[in-house]
Every structure is written in C-alpha cells, then in structure tokens.
Amino acid sequence: MTVGLDYALLAFVLVSAVVTALLRDILGSIIAFGAYSLGMAVVWVFLRAPDVGLTEAAVGAGVMTVLLLLTITKTVRPPGEANVGRIDVPSAVVALLLVAALSTTLVALPPVGTGDSPPANDGVTRYYIENSHEETGVKNIVTAVLAAYRGFDTMGEAVVVFSAGVGILLVLGREAFG
Numbered sequence: 001m002t003v004g005l006d007y008a009l010l011a012f013v014l015v016s017a018v019v020t021a022l023l024r025d026i027l028g029s030i031i032a033f034g035a036y037s038l039g040m041a042v043v044w045v046f047l048r049a050p051d052v053g054l055t056e057a058a059v060g061a062g063v064m065t066v067l068l069l070l071t072i073t074k075t076v077r078p079p080g081e082a083n084v085g086r087i088d089v090p091s092a093v094v095a096l097l098l099v100a101a102l103s104t105t106l107v108a109l110p111p112v113g114t115g116d117s118p119p120a121n122d123g124v125t126r127y128y129i130e131n132s133h134e135e136t137g138v139k140n141i142v143t144a145v146l147a148a149y150r151g152f153d154t155m156g157e158a159v160v161v162f163s164a165g166v167g168i169l170l171v172l173g174r175e176a177f178g
Contacts, residue, residue: 020033034061058165
C-alpha cells in the first residue's frame with residue numbers, strides 16, 4: 001500500500017472520530033460513527049488482520065449502527081431541549097493529551113510485514129511456522145493457527161458475531177410484528 005493511501009486512511013479515521021465526538025445531532029453522530037467503524041475495519045485489513053477487520057465491520061459498522069438508529073427512533077427529545085451543545089474543554093484537553101502521548105509510541109513500531117518485527121523473530125512464531133503442518137495437517141499456517149491452536153478464541157468470535165446478528169433480527173422482528 002502506498003504511503004499516500006496510508007495517510008488518507010489515517011486522516012479519514014481521525015476526522016470521522018472527531019466528527020463523531022463533536023456533532024450534536026444524534027443522527028449525524030451515528031452516521032459518523034458508522035463511517036469511523038468502517039474505516040477501522042479497513043485499517044485492520046491493511047494491518048493484515050482480516051478476521052478482526054471483518055468483526056469490526058460486522059459488529060461496529062453494522063450491528064452497532066442499526067442498534068443506535070433503532071434507539072433514536074424509540075426515544076423522544078424532551079420539549080425545549082436545545083440541539084446545541086458546548087465542548088467540555090478540560091475533557092477535550094485530557095483526550096488530546098492522551099492521544100499525543102499514545103502517538104509517540106508509533107515511531108517505535110516496525111513497518112508492517114517486515115522481518116524486523118519482534119513477532120517474526122520470537123519462538124512462538126517460529127514454532128508455528130515449523131510445526132503447524134505436521135501437528136494439524138493444514139497447509140495454510142494462518143488457518144492452522146485460527147482453527148487448531150486458537151479454536152476456542154475463533155469460536156468465541158463467531159458466537160459474538162452470530163449473537164449480534166440474532167439480536168438484530170429479534171429487535172427488527174419485534175418492530176415489524178409489534
């Protein structure tokens with residue numbers, strides 16, 4: 001991926017996060033949150049974690065957006081409540097300081113996918129590379145790790161996504177059938 005696309009994606013995620021936090025219109029904020037979740041799903045895919053990206057897209061951009069939209073259709077704004085709010089300056093300063101402190105660690109990270117990254121040189125990774133085919137019979141190392149070594153974790157992710165989908169269907173079914 002080109003550096004320009006990296007920065008464009010980073011800018012999109014940051015802008016959508018800030019817009020989500022600053023918008024006072026609830027519907028606009030929910031839409032911005034959905035865009036943020038979708039952007040984060042793409043970030044996970046670019047970081048070579050497609051299973052996390054798929055979960056973020058399904059739960060964050062899909063299920064949460066639908067649940068939030070259903071929530072605002074069932075709630076009523078009290079009469080006389082203004083739609084204009086003020087930014088809590090101390091909270092914004094604390095949030096910006098936290099983001100700045102966490103951003104200083106980014107320069108210490110190795111580029112994604114290089115052989116210099118610590119996980120590529122640790123014993124666990126080498127063990128999986130050398131032994132996964134013999135122990136599991138699966139030719140693809142990623143599939144062997146997800147299905148054999150991390151089977152319960154993968155099953156848990158599938159249960160979360162499935163449960164979220166069933167919850168949405170139940171809520172939508174209740175809405176459709178009263």
